[in-house]
Amino acid sequence: MGKILAIANQKGGVGKTTTSVNLSACLAHIGKKVLLIDADPQGNATSGVGVNKGDVHQCIYDMLIDDVNIQEVIHHTKMENLDIVPATISLAGAEIELVSTISREVRMKHAIQDAKDIYDYIIIDCPPSLGLLTINSLTAADAVIIPVQCEYYALEGLSQLLSTIRLVQKHLNESLMIDGVLLTMFDARTNLGIQVIEEVKKYFQDKVYGTIIPRNVRLSEAPSHGEPIIMYDARSRGAEVYLELAKEVVHNG
Numbered sequence: 735m736g737k738i739l740a741i742a743n744q745k746g747g748v749g750k751t752t753t754s755v756n757l758s759a760c761l762a763h764i765g766k767k768v769l770l771i772d773a774d775p776q777g778n779a780t781s782g783v784g785v786n787k788g789d790v791h792q793c794i795y796d797m798l799i800d801d802v803n804i805q806e807v808i809h810h811t812k813m814e815n816l817d818i819v820p821a822t823i824s825l826a827g828a829e830i831e832l833v834s835t836i837s838r839e840v841r842m843k844h845a846i847q848d849a850k851d852i853y854d855y856i857i858i859d860c861p862p863s864l865g866l867l868t869i870n871s872l873t874a875a876d877a878v879i880i881p882v883q884c885e886y887y888a889l890e891g892l893s894q895l896l897s898t899i900r901l902v903q904k905h906l907n908e909s910l911m912i913d914g915v916l917l918t919m920f921d922a923r924t925n926l927g928i929q930v931i932e933e934v935k936k937y938f939q940d941k942v943y944g945t946i947i948p949r950n951v952r953l954s955e956a957p958s959h960g961e962p963i964i965m966y967d968a969r970s971r972g973a974e975v976y977l978e979l980a981k982e983v984v985h986n987g
């Protein structure tokens with residue numbers, strides 16, 4: 735049975751999509767069968783693995799709202815072992831349409847049931863909000879990965895995310911765990927980055943991944959080429975650290 739990991743933080747620009755794409759690709763690279771689910775209407779994970787949104791006829795929207803079988807929305811990527819359920823802008827309507835839908839919080843969980851046996855890991859890239867798409871993702875997940883950007887106010891907003899996680903645990907998914915907090919965009923040249931690491935470690939203790947993701951320009955270039963970092967520049971620091979994270983995630987079980 736595959737492990738389902740939701741990458742969540744309601745703040746935008748903290749590295750959710752970069753982590754979703756590159757963790758997925760690095761897990762695939764070390765031989766795991768991986769399904770990436772793009773749950774953000776912006777569809778950045780979709781284009782990040784080289785799937786052209788113009789070629790997508792059915793996406794996660796059709797799976798969540800119209801009960802289209804997941805097999806029909808899965809696209810292969812150019813990387814071996816890596817498939818994706820893409821998102822297009824049509825997903826933007828889902829947040830509102832879900833409100834009046836039966837079992838609105840558990841639609842993702844039910845939809846991906848059939849894929850659990852086929853993949854070793856299912857990684858869900860959440861949108862930058864705590865709305866129903868994120869709630870669906872947390873309800874479907876075994877564990878959540880929380881990317882935190884190494885900047886001022888890094889912890890701001892996290893209490894809201896944590897209380898959402900607790901609510902999901904209480905009412906929808908009691909076995910949901912926090913797999914880890916991932917520090918991203920670390921800049922070793924500033925004292926600030928080091929202070930943030932200390933602060934986050936003080937708060938989350940052993941829940942913080944040993945792997946810290948530095949700022950790496952190759953990571954920000956890769957999406958415009960539609961390639962995960964391990965394809966775009968396998969020798970970059972960005973590829974090294976996401977490979978290290980993949981091994982840590984596997985080690986966590």
Ligand code: ADP
Pocket residue numbers: 745746747748749750751752753778862918919920947948949950951953954955957
């Ligand atoms: P989110 O999905 O949380 O909104 P993204 O993963 O899209 O965040 O990252 C926001 C921006 O920062 C993107 O332009 C991305 O390319 C860039 N970025 C993310 N992580 C890094 C990194 N480690 N080094 C350099 N740029 C990064």
Ligand code: MG
Pocket residue numbers: 750751752774778860
């Ligand atoms: Mg994103």
